[in-house]
Amino acid sequence: xxxxxxxxxxxxxxxxxxxxxxxxxxxxxxxxxxxxxxxxxxxxxxxxxxxxxxxxxxxxxxxxxxxxxxxxxxxxxxxxxxxxxxxxxxxxxxxxxxxxxxxxxxxxxxxxxxxxxxxxxxxxxxxxxxxxxxxxxxxxxxxxxxxxxxxxxxxxxxxxxxxxxxxxxxxxxxxxxxxxxxxxxxxxxxxxxxxxxxxxxxxxxxxxxxxxxxxxxxx
Amino acid sequence: xxxxxxxxxxxxxxxxxxxxxxxxxxxxxxxxxxxxxxxxxxxxxxxxxxxxxxxxxxxxxxxxxxxxxxxxxxxxxxxxxxxxxxxxxxxxxxxxxxxxxxxxxxxxxxxxxxxxxxxxxxxxxxxxxxxxxxxxxxxxxxxxxxxxxxxxxxxxxxxxxxxxxxxxxxxxxxxxxxxxxxxxxxxxxxxxxxxxxxxxxxxxxxxxxxxxxxxxxxx
Numbered sequence: 001x002x003x004x005x006x007x008x009x010x011x012x013x014x015x016x017x018x019x020x021x022x023x024x025x026x027x028x029x030x031x032x033x034x035x036x037x038x039x040x041x042x043x044x045x046x047x048x049x050x051x052x053x054x055x056x057x058x059x060x061x062x063x064x065x066x067x068x069x070x071x072x073x074x075x076x077x078x079x080x081x082x083x084x085x086x087x088x089x090x091x092x093x094x095x096x097x098x099x100x101x102x103x104x105x106x107x108x109x110x111x112x113x114x115x116x117x118x119x120x121x122x123x124x125x126x127x128x129x130x131x132x133x134x135x136x137x138x139x140x141x142x143x144x145x146x147x148x149x150x151x152x153x154x155x156x157x158x159x160x161x162x163x164x165x166x167x168x169x170x171x172x173x174x175x176x177x178x179x180x181x182x183x184x185x186x187x188x189x190x191x192x193x194x195x196x197x198x199x200x201x202x203x204x205x206x207x208x209x210x211x212x213x214x215x216x217x218x219x
Numbered sequence: 220x221x222x223x224x225x226x227x228x229x230x231x232x233x234x235x236x237x238x239x240x241x242x243x244x245x246x247x248x249x250x251x252x253x254x255x256x257x258x259x260x261x262x263x264x265x266x267x268x269x270x271x272x273x274x275x276x277x278x279x280x281x282x283x284x285x286x287x288x289x290x291x292x293x294x295x296x297x298x299x300x301x302x303x304x305x306x307x308x309x310x311x312x313x314x315x316x317x318x319x320x321x322x323x324x325x326x327x328x329x330x331x332x333x334x335x336x337x338x339x340x341x342x343x344x345x346x347x348x349x350x351x352x353x354x355x356x357x358x359x360x361x362x363x364x365x366x367x368x369x370x371x372x373x374x375x376x377x378x379x380x381x382x383x384x385x386x387x388x389x390x391x392x393x394x395x396x397x398x399x400x401x402x403x404x405x406x407x408x409x410x411x412x413x414x415x416x417x418x419x420x421x422x423x424x425x426x427x428x429x430x431x432x433x434x435x436x437x438x
Contacts, residue, residue: 014238018259021237022299025266028273034379037263040237041383044256047244054247080241156397160253160390164260167386170430171379177437178375211389218396 013040013087030098031091038171039087039132041164042139043080048161049143050076056150065149072142079139083132090128097121115184122179126192129175133199136169140203144210159214166207173200232259232306249317250310257390258306258351260383261358262299267380268362269295275369284368291361298358302351309347316340334403341398345411348394352418355388359422363429378433385426392419 013021013036021040025032053073056062062069100121103114143161150158176196183189232240232255240259244251272292275281281288319340322333362380369377395415402408 014241015236017234017236018240018262018303019233022233022262022266022303025263026269026273026296026299028270033270033373034267034376037267037379037383041260041263041386043237043241044244044260047241048253048256050245051247051252054245077245080245084237084241154252156393157253159393160256163386163389163393164256164383165386167260167382167384170382174375174378174382174434174437177434181437215393215396218393218400 012084013091014084031094032087033090033094034171035090035094035129035132035175036087038129038168038175039083039090041168041171042132042136043083043087045136045143045161045164045168046076046080046083046139048157048164049139049146050080052146052150052154052157052161055154059151062149062151068145068149072146075142076139079135079142082135086128086132086135090132093121093124093128097125118182119184122183123188126176126179126183129172129179130192130195130199132172133169133176133196133203136165136172137199137203137206140165140169140206144206147210147213155214156218159211159218162207162211162214166203166211169200169203231303232310233303250313251306252309252313253390254309254313254348254351254394255306257348257387257394258302258309260387260390261351261355262302262306264355264362264380264383264387265295265299265302265358267376267383268358268365269299271365271369271373271376271380274373278370281368281370287364287368291365294361295358298354298361301354305347305351305354309351312340312343312347316344337401338403341402342407345395345398345402348391348398349411349414349418351391352388352395352415352422355384355391356418356422356425359384359388359425363425366429366432374433375437378430378437381426381430381433385422385430388419388422388426 013032021032025037050073053069053076057066057069057073097118100114100117103110103117105111105114140162143158143165146158147155173196176192180189180192232251240251244256269292272288272295276285276288276292319333319336322329322336324330324333359381362377362384365377366374392415395411399408399411
């Protein structure tokens, strides 16, 4: 976040009230947008994973999993913080991109300069949702490993976390695609699209296996 | 929110910073939990719908849809506010339920009194995620109607909103089930489960039709 952006009302998302964040999202401000909202939804999912472990830690029944419980508590906290940083980062990389769209392109030189700047901005703007997707996959792996080793009273919260992470995954993938489709460097675009598809498919396997398991266990 | 709950650190969710809400969600506090997180995710989705309309209002290209644009702006704002209230309400109804679990049940009278209180609390606790699901269905209908009638620059945000709403829908449904499964009044439980399944299936039809349409349009 640059001083200029702070002056224009942008700030660290974690410091904003939910009302302010929602109001900015609803408004005509260039940011936040769908990429940031996906990161915030991911943070909610990570917190629910941590909550499940907090309600498990110290319970005799799950004592044999204590080491895993402690590790998962640290991992969900790490991922939550990562998502909140990525929500900020999404705004940081979007603002130069939205400016670049408006650059003059009447002469050949102007067009070439606009293309060069756009391409660099698109690559930055792509990296954020890709990183969100990597963290969502890590979170889904962590959540699915909790099933059967955590307090059954909060089993539904693992399900909620898996479902919110899945929605965030599909969301972040759209944000990768809207940037790769405008890239001129076809190789760079393909590489990113392939990683995007791989992450989507790995997480979909986890969600497709474990969400129904949670749902059935709660019937 | 009662004064007692406020004294214990609960307050309106909209007034909390994202960091505080995430911290409380992660922690061992009895609330917030998965039901509230689903409502907050729904609020993010509603805000994105409003954002899409804010970036459409006043554009010549979409002038013929102005009336719909204005209506959708009001509807997404209404749904956003409803979700934020429902996130508060989820905490309000959960706290008496979590207390009721701990009531004495050694004598027959105590057991009968505990059953009576539990049943009332379960019905209240069920109504909140059901209302979240009703609002999510209304939101999905509103979002899907925006496609083709709104600024194409923010088409991906309709997709993100649909995906986050879908994740919230699956989440809220788990929260209906964890309450109906403990109800003694089988008729009341069945009625609520049936509404839950109907809402799930109506929203799934919208998501299954329109999310792939958005994704394909962005390829």
